[in-house]
Amino acid sequence: MSAPSDQVTAFSDVLVVELGERVGAGACGSLLAQLGANVVFVEPSEVVPQLKWINRGVMSAGKRSVVITNNDKEFLRQMLECADVVLLSSDVTCIPKWQRSDTQIVCDLTAVGNTGPLRGQPFSDALVQALSGVSDTTGHPEGPPAFVGLPILEFSAGVYAAAAVVAALRVCRQRGCGQDIDIALFDCAISALATFLPFPISGKSVSRSGNKHSLASPWNAYCAADGWVLICTATDEQWARLCKSIGQTQLIHEDGYSTNPQRVTNTKKVDAVVENWTKSRNVAECIECLSAIGIACGPILTVPQLQTHENLIHREMIVRLRNEENGIDQWLPGSPLRASKTPGRSPTRIPARDSGRAELEALLGSWVKRQGKKMASDWRAAGAFADLRVVEIGQYTTAPLVSRQFAALGAEVIKLEPPGGEGSRHWPPHQGGQGYFFTFSNSDKRSITLDLRNKNDKLLFRSLLKSTDVLVENLKPGSLEKLGFNEAELQRINPRLVYCAISGFGLKSIYPGRPAFDTVVQAMCGFMDLTRVGGMPMKSGISAADIMGGEIALLAIMAAIFYRDSSNQGQSIDISMQDAGVWATQLEWQPSNDLLCTVIRECKDGYAALNGDTKTLRQFLIEQGLDENNSRASGLTREELVKRAGHSRLIGAPVNNVCEILTHQQVMDRQLILYKESPDELRWPLLNSPLRLSLTPPSVLRPIGRLGEANEDILFPHL
Numbered sequence: 001m002s003a004p005s006d007q008v009t010a011f012s013d014v015l016v017v018e019l020g021e022r023v024g025a026g027a028c029g030s031l032l033a034q035l036g037a038n039v040v041f042v043e044p045s046e047v048v049p050q051l052k053w054i055n056r057g058v059m060s061a062g063k064r065s066v067v068i069t070n071n072d073k074e075f076l077r078q079m080l081e082c083a084d085v086v087l088l089s090s091d092v093t094c095i096p097k098w099q100r101s102d103t104q105i106v107c108d109l110t111a112v113g114n115t116g117p118l119r120g121q122p123f124s125d126a127l128v129q130a131l132s133g134v135s136d137t138t139g140h141p142e143g144p145p146a147f148v149g150l151p152i153l154e155f156s157a158g159v160y161a162a163a164a165v166v167a168a169l170r171v172c173r174q175r176g177c178g179q180d181i182d183i184a185l186f187d188c189a190i191s192a193l194a195t196f197l198p199f200p201i202s203g204k205s206v207s208r209s210g211n212k213h214s215l216a217s218p219w220n221a222y223c224a225a226d227g228w229v230l231i232c233t234a235t236d237e238q239w240a241r242l243c244k245s246i247g248q249t250q251l252i253h254e255d256g257y258s259t260n261p262q263r264v265t266n267t268k269k270v271d272a273v274v275e276n277w278t279k280s281r282n283v284a285e286c287i288e289c290l291s292a293i294g295i296a297c298g299p300i301l302t303v304p305q306l307q308t309h310e311n312l313i314h315r316e317m318i319v320r321l322r323n324e325e326n327g328i329d330q331w332l333p334g335s336p337l338r339a340s341k342t343p344g345r346s347p348t349r350i351p352a353r354d355s356g357r358a359e360l361e362a363l364l365g366s367w368v369k370r371q372g373k374k375m376a377s378d379w380r381a382a383g384a385f386a387d388l389r390v391v392e393i394g395q396y397t398t399a400p401l402v403s404r405q406f407a408a409l410g411a412e413v414i415k416l417e418p419p420g421g422e423g424s425r426h427w428p429p430h431q432g433g434q435g436y437f438f439t440f441s442n443s444d445k446r447s448i449t450l451d452l453r454n455k456n457d458k459l460l461f462r463s464l465l466k467s468t469d470v471l472v473e474n475l476k477p478g479s480l481e482k483l484g485f486n487e488a489e490l491q492r493i494n495p496r497l498v499y500c501a502i503s504g505f506g507l508k509s510i511y512p513g514r515p516a517f518d519t520v521v522q523a524m525c526g527f528m529d530l531t532r533v534g535g536m537p538m539k540s541g542i543s544a545a546d547i548m549g550g551e552i553a554l555l556a557i558m559a560a561i562f563y564r565d566s567s568n569q570g571q572s573i574d575i576s577m578q579d580a581g582v583w584a585t586q587l588e589w590q591p592s593n594d595l596l597c598t599v600i601r602e603c604k605d606g607y608a609a610l611n612g613d614t615k616t617l618r619q620f621l622i623e624q625g626l627d628e629n630n631s632r633a634s635g636l637t638r639e640e641l642v643k644r645a646g647h648s649r650l651i652g653a654p655v656n657n658v659c660e661i662l663t664h665q666q667v668m669d670r671q672l673i674l675y676k677e678s679p680d681e682l683r684w685p686l687l688n689s690p691l692r693l694s695l696t697p698p699s700v701l702r703p704i705g706r707l708g709e710a711n712e713d714i715l716f717p718h719l
Contacts, residue, residue, distance in 0.1 A: 009036025009342060010563040014169065017079050018042060018063070019096075020089030023125070023151050023587065024109045024185065026052035026059035027158025029087055032165060033062040034335040034344035035559050040079060040360065043353055045069045051092060054592040057323045057330050062347030064356030078364050084172075085165055090114075091122045104178040105168045109161050113184030113692075116669040123611075123653060125151035125185065126598035130609035130655040131666075132189030135600070137196055137541025137658065139533050140210045144600055144631070145607055145655050148540040149530030152548075153185040155584040157690075159551040160188060164691045166558040167384035167409060170565065171696050179695040187690040190672045192542040193658060194397070194687060197673075198436030200659040201685050202429035211519070211528075211539050217263035218242070218270050219519070221300060221528070221537055222278040222286075228300040228537055229278055229286045230523040236260055241293045246277040296515040300523040300537045303530065303588050307331050311510045316346070317579050324352040333586050336579035337556045338506070340487075341571040342563045344556075383410020384696045388561065391416055391464060392445070393473040393480075395423050397518070397543050398502045398577070400441040401550030402472050402557065407444035408689040408698035411470075414714060415445040416461070421707045432682050439703050443676075443686045446710035452483045460715050461485075465493045470557055474502040477513055487572040497570040498560045502553050506576030516577065521545035525581025530588055548584055549577035600655060601626050601633050601641065608638040612650035620648045678703045 014037040018029035033039040041063035043056075052059040068076050073096070080086060080098035084105065088095055091110040100106070108114060111123035118131075126147045129135045134153070139146035161183040168179055199206035211230070213219035218239075219232045233239050236259055240252045251257040251273065256266045263270045278286050283299045290297040301309060312318055317334045330350060337344025388411040392403035400415075407413040417425070422442075427435035450457040465471065471490065473480060480486070480501075490499050501507050504516020522528050522545045528537035553575040560571055598611040599621070610617060621627050624644065625634075633641045642652035661667055674686045682703075689698035 009345075010559070010566060011036040011169075012038075014038065014084045015082060016040065016085040016087065017083040018087045019093060020087045020109055021051045021053070021093045022089035022109055023052045023059070023154035024157040024161060024183070025087045025089045027155050028107065028109065028161040028165070029063060030059070030061065030347075031159065031162040031337070031344070031555060032085070034337055034346070035166075035342070036345065037085075039063040040083075040356065041065045041351070042076070042079075043067045048595070049593050050595055054594045055587045055590055057325070057350045057590065058332050058586045061321065061332060061350045062345070063351065064360060065351040065353050066357050066360060067354040075361070079360065082364055084169070087161070091120055100178075102178060103172050103176065105165060105172065105181065106178075107161050107165055107168075107181035107183060109157055109183045111184065112186040112666060113670055114182045116666040118186070118666045123185075123651065124596065124598060125154045127609055127611050127651065127653045128153050128185045128189055130600070130607075131653045132186055133193060133196070133656050133658045133661045134189050134540075134542055135609070135655050137193070137208060138531065138538065139208045139541075141208045143208075143533065144602060145208070146531065146533050146538065146600070147598065148527070148542075148544065149532065150527065150585055150588060152540065152544055152584065153189050156188040156192065156547065156551060157183050157185045159548070159555055160690050163405070163551070163555045163558055164693060166555065166562055167691065167696070168693055170558075170562055171384050171693075173562075173565065177695060179693055181694070182692040183690065184670070184692075186666060187670060187672055187688075187692075190661065190667060191687050191690050192544075192547050193661065194440040195437055195543060196541070196658045197440070197661070197685070198429050200662055201436055202431070204429055206658050208541060211537075212267060213519070215264065216260060217267045218274045220271050220274075221523070221539075222271070222275045224278045224281060224283045224286050226282045228523075229283050230298050230300060230520055230528075231274060231278075231286075231290060232296040232517050232519055234517075238295060239263065242274075242290070242295055245289055245293050245295075246274070248273055248277075291514070294515065296517050296520050298520040298524045300528050301526060303526045303585055306526055306582055306585070307589075309524075311505055311578065312582060314510050315506055315508065315576060315579060317582055319346050321347065321350050323350040324355065325350070331589055333583045333589070336552050336576065336583045337559070338574045338576070338579070339556055339560055339571055340573070341569060342559055382696065383408070383699065384693065385561070386410030388412070388469040389414070389467060390470040390472065391468045393471070393475060395474065397441065397546035398550040398553065399472045399474040401547065402500070402502075402554045403445060404441060404443055405554050405689055405691060405698075406470070406557075408700050409691065409696070410699075413445040414464070414710065415442060415447050415704065417447055417449050417707060419449050419451050421449075425707065432680065436685070439684050440687050442704040443700050444702060445704045446714065447704055447707055448711050448714055449708040450715075458484065462493055464715070465490065465497060468494065468497060469561070470498045470500070472500045472502070472553065472557065476515065477501070477503045477507050477509070491570060491572070495570055496564060496568060498557055498564065498573070499570070500553050500557050500573040500575060502549055502575045502577065504577050506579065507574045509576070518543040518546040518577075521549075521577045521581055525578050526585040526588070527581055530585065545577045545581045548580040549575060552580040552583075601631050603633045603636050603638045603641055605637045606657065607655035608633070608641045608652055609655055610641070610645045610650055610652045612645075612648075616648060617650060620645060620650060674700055676700075676702050679705060
């Protein structure tokens with residue numbers, strides 16, 4: 001079967017049957033289609049506007065549609081038996097029976113996974129946000145928890161599922177065996193709490209911070225004359241520049257304002273000073289002024305504004321297609337997978353229902369199934385990427401996330417740090433001088449130190465690159481090029497090298513060198529517009545833009561390695577966090593008539609979330625005296641309110657706080673937080689990988705060691 005376009009890709013001979021009705025299953029299928037796989041979009045005879053069907057056009061784009069009726073059981077069985085990959089969501093979708101081949105990969109994407117006390121529960125994205133503690137991190141500190149305003153966990157799980165499928169396809173190609181994949185929204189949510197879990201683990205409290213930063217000020221969303229503008233400062237030097245620009249030079253050295261700790265303590269007054277300035281200007285004027293002095297800032301874009309945003313147009317992230325089902329033109333995001341040789345293919349059509357049947361019927365009859373073989377016992381122990389060496393020049397979240405997942409899947413990962421160490425290495429809270437967040441982000445890596453401004457260290461780096469398979473970095477765009485290592489030079493040093501740069505707006509951007517924190521990108525990709533509390537745009541507590549950018553980079557690198565396995569060619573990858581975030585807003589680009597909604601209500605022991613069809617939920621809330629004018633379930637515990645909701649055919653869940661997550665039974669049964677000892681006998685918590693492959697499972701074994709621990713072994717092996 002050929003790919004939908006003339007371009008032949010590394011995945012052109014891969015047949016994917018997408019049965020799962022979760023948004024995450026649809027997102028996974030979309031990414032695999034962008035990589036060149038043949039994805040069959042299986043549709044029911046009657047569609048209810050729930051799950052991925054709330055925006056059928058986006059979810060089907062780039063795929064082949066086949067409608068299955070009661071008379072099509074044999075046709076469906078034939079498709080499933082021919083498929084290389086089957087995508088399921090067994091908690092919400094009925095699974096037909098078929099005879100699996102030894103090489104087949106079956107990926108089941110569910111709310112909470114196939115093990116643990118909650119297994120099989122068909123929780124929505126919002127309810128998983130509640131259960132996992134994600135909702136507890138979003139909203140104002142003095143207000144209730146809030147939901148991230150898009151199904152962020154579905155899209156996170158969808159990207160991880162696509163990465164797991166590519167890893168399994170590589171194993172199948174090399175070793176001739178298929179396997180099962182278990183991807184859970186809940187696991188992805190726990191993995192996203194890396195910035196919050198260090199506090200309860202070290203005995204400290206943690207709370208929501210609204211749009212503020214707990215460790216920096218000014219850092220907030222400020223009201224301008226015609227909208228909102230996000231402004232982020234991280235140092236005293238940036239504060240001084242800001243004060244000069246807004247005509248408040250006297251505050252540079254004034255007590256209560258002169259140092260960052262003072263400003264954090266005095267943040268209300270600091271914010272008042274800044275907002276007094278922003279209110280007198282429009283958003284564009286604020287950004288022009290602040291960008292000129294190197295202050296991280298950005299507009300809070302609405303979803304409709306994304307379609308005309310200059311950088312997204314420059315990066316070809318905006319696509320307009322005719323929906324063949326209804327004849328209406330539809331806007332949707334392009335592919336965030338940007339690579340020099342295997343770029344993601346933006347969809348070129350939105351298929352009419354059942355339009356792929358005739359072609360599939362003709363081709364399935366001649367489809368040759370792959371022949372499997374029994375996997376040797378030593379293959380089971382080897383991870384999917386055990387033959388790779390990955391070098392990371394990373395900080396904070398994005399690049400460290402990528403290499404941490406590669407390490408869990410068997411790769412040798414070398415973390416290159418400057419002489420003083422990565423910026424977050426000593427972030428509090430910590431033990432033994434090393435931060436918990438840093439340790440979460442860098443498990444199973446080995447640290448080396450190099451100063452790439454030093455001539456001798458550059459030579460050592462050059463030598464290291466010759467034996468490296470993957471180089472991933474999230475430095476300020478252009479930093480490596482200034483040091484003499486542009487894309488062309490990296491390929492000259494090692495033609496097989498896969499080089500991935502992750503940045504806020506992309507290497508090829510209209511914002512060259514523009515600083516971009518997670519919060520700024522959340523503002524400029526639609527996340528904050530969709531997450532509103534009391535009408536105010538709100539960032540998600542978790543670093544959603546960072547995480548989505550890292551996950552997309554992980555998938556892009558895996559696909560490039562899959563291509564290199566057959567071509568022996570490396571390439572360069574340019575991942576924009578803004579692209580990745582915009583891609584995750586795709587369901588919100590068209591109005592929908594989703595029949596379900598979710599609310600949060602306060603109980604005497606915390607908060608509970610309730611989910612159901614709008615009419616039933618509204619009636620239940622009225623009966624319980626919990627309408628919009630009274631959001632507190634007086635006298636009821638979370639468990640009692642959830643139980644009452646169940647009697648009314650609603651689904652509910654407690655809004656767990658981050659502290660409760662540490663001892664949550666689902667977390668413990670799925671071993672989502674592991675405890676391992678370092679060589680100096682300190683006991684560290686580590687995050688398990690959400691990539692669950694049955695035959696080549698990830699393995700998180702040890703915390704990263706001291707700064708430069710591997711210098712002698714890796715840089716000076718013969719000394």
